[in-house]
Amino acid sequence: MNSSFRVTALLLCMGPLVSVLAEPVPDLTATLKAAFTDKRQATLDRLDQDETQKLCTQLRDQVPTSELSQKITRMNLATVKPPADGKYLGDWKAGEVVASTGTGLQSSDDPAKPNGGNCYACHELAPTEMAYGTLGPSLKHYGKLRGQDPAVLAYAWSMVYNSNSYAPCSNMPRFGHRGILTEQQMKDVMAYLFDAASPVNQ
Amino acid sequence: MSVQDRYISLVAACTLLGASLSLPAEQTSEEAIAEYHAMFGDENPAELWQLRGEELWKTPRGSRQVSLEACDLGKGPGVIAGAYAELPRWFEDTGKVQDLESRLVTCMTNLQGLPESEVLAVKFGDGEQKSELEAITAYVAAASRGSRITIPLDHAAEKAAYALGESVFFYRAGPHDFACATCHSESGKRIRLQTLPQLTTSEGAQAAYTRWPAYRVSQGELRTMEWRLQDCLRQQRLPQLTYGSDVAIGLTMYLARNANGGEMAAPSIKR
Amino acid sequence: MPDPMRIRAVMMGDVVDVKILMSHVMETGQRKNADGDLVPAHYITEVTATCKGKTVMKAGWGPSVSKNPYFSFRFKGGAKGDKLSITWKDTAGGTRTDEVTIN
Known part of the structure; x- marks a missing residue:
């Protein structure tokens, strides 16, 4: 059995439960670009996909082989860059701000302000923070x-920098690779x- | 103080949102909203939009000085009962699949002769700036309360709209690699405390789709499906989705068809 | 011209149960717009209910009341068929009066 056949077979069983099986839409990127307009920093080039996004879209995030x-x-x-000074750990208090900022x-955000990591949207971290999401572990x-x-x-570090380095088609953004967070963040x-002093470990 | 004053009991639900929605640890956001909703009884500020929408529907306007009562939303001219539960659908006269909002734009421009720029000037209300489209959408959607969503997907163009919507649902893009599916293809997941509907299933799509349009308490505005989609895509870090575009209608068709058979309960009230 | 209120007034035994939805921005004067400028205060300061020439309810409101307020109260002395009139006044000199028949 060749691998492309296996991919198709898997898509058929993992597709949406109520789906009327959809034909793939040719040139979806161009269709999307025609239906969107630039809004401040959120420009149309954001609809272009890199190789990973293309593959994960095709696979609907289910990596079969x-x-x-x-x-x-x-x-x-291959994209992961270790910290320039070789030190992985910064300041946990600043890290808490990054983890809590969404x-x-x-398009609605002030580009002059630092981006958040929004870890709490998907992960439980400090046991004292009750408002955490469950999309991630x-x-x-x-x-x-x-x-x-x-x-x-x-x-x-590798998971934060580029989640797909170990978790293909992860729901987690590739924070370093896509320039969402700075090395310091x-x-x-x-x-x-x-x-050891971080609330995460209490 | 008069005698009558002493009998006054005030059940003022007009507290600040922050105070009424502060969450005790074990209470889910749904429970908190249900509690808030219970304070309103059956009341929903969405009714203010419905009232305004009804007036706009019945008032002769535009260069032709006619009301929208001859507008065909798919069930014949002027029929609004159950119409929202059967949209989006293919329309012969425009040769397009249309959702309610884009169909209203057609009626307001073609039937009433209102300039398109005026019709689309305020798509989404913001305080003093009021949206006619949101108000009419609320009025029409309310006439489908209790109707079952019926999207037969008979026409080839309806099938194509569904296919486009499904493809967009899984399309990963932007700096964060987000697709609709990132948040909405698993059951029982949350963002922070907000439960996420699994829109790829009948149950999840019904729970979500049957409750839009909705009055958003946090914004003090009534919001429609067009707004819901635009705002999801904003959070996905994508550019601005064009109102009434084939992608907007495709996504709506994908959700509506997945919600087929669900009982409409909109306008609802949400966080 | 402010939008109409949605008022329901129903007899419950010998008490009239009144529910009102009002359309109002209720700006506190402390919110900033997208450009960082303060949005001027604009909120309802007074709500009165009148039945058969008598004030049956009078409320003083402030900026802590939410946008599009929902307001409910009960009073004795009204009967089916009586007219109930509700009036609000706001900080910008705006006012609106709507009337319903108790049923």
Whole structure:
């Protein structure tokens, strides 16, 4: 069985339950561009897809084969840049602000303000914060459970920098690769996850 | 103080939103909203839009000085009962699949002779600036309360609209790689405390679609499906979706068809 | 011209149950618009209900009341068929009066 057939077969069973099976729309990007207009910093070029977005759209986020999975992770792992000074952990207090801030890059946001990471939209972090989302796994006691082995730190950095380096077609934005967060902001988020004094580990 | 004054009992639900919606830890946002809603009884400020919409529907206007009572929303001229539950649909006269909002624009321009620029001047209201389209949409949608959503998807153009909507639903783009599916293709998930409907299923689509248009308490405005889509896409970090565009109607068709059989309960009241 | 109120007045035993929806921006004077400028205060300061020439309810309101307020109260002394009139006044000199028949 060739892999493209397997992809199709999987899409058929994983597609929407109520779907009237849809024909793929040719040249969807052009159709979209005709139906949108620039709004401040949210410009039409944002509708262009990179290779990962294209693949994950085609697969409807269900990666069916290890070949494809490896293709996506390899491609994205190659983009990950470790911190210039080799230090993964910044200031957890600043990281808490990044984790709690949901604004940034929307047409309605002030481009002069730093972007947020919005971690709490999808993850449980500090046990004291009740208003957390559940799209992503709980990260409560993240550092307390894992310690600070260099391999653990490098993996977490990679997930924040580019989630698709280990989780192909993840729902999580690729914060470093797509320039959503600065290196310093990502270090601060890392400290929020790992620092023994961070509320995440209480 | 008069005797009568002593009998006055005030049930003022006009507290600040922040105070009435502050969430105790175990209370979900749905429960908090249900509690807030209960304070209103059956009342919903959306009625203020419905009233205004009814007046706009019945008043002769435009260069032809006619009302919208001859507007065909798919069930014949002037028939609004159950019409919203059967939209979007194919219209022979325009040769297009249209949702309610785009169909109203057609009637206001073609039937009444109002200039399109005037009709589309205020698509979404903002305080003193009031939207006629939102008001008429509220009035027409309310006439489908209790009707079952019926989207047969018979016409080829309706099928194509659905296919486009479905493709857009899964289209990942923008700096955050978000698609509609990122938040709306799993069951029982939340963003912060807000429960997310799984729009790929009949149950999830019905729960969501049957409750729009809605009065948004946090904005003090009535919002329609066109607004809902534009605002989702804004949060996806994408540019501005054009009102009444094929993509807007395609997404609406995707949601409406997935919600087929659901009982309309709009305008509702939401956070 | 302000939009009409939605008023319902229904007899419940010997008490009239009144429910009112008002269309009003209720600007506090402390909100800033997208450009960072303060939006001037504009809110209802007074609501009165009159039945058979008598004031049956008078309320003093401030900026903490929400946009498009919903207001409900009950009074004794009214009967089916009586007219109930509601008037609001706001900080900008605006006013609106609407009347319903109690049923």
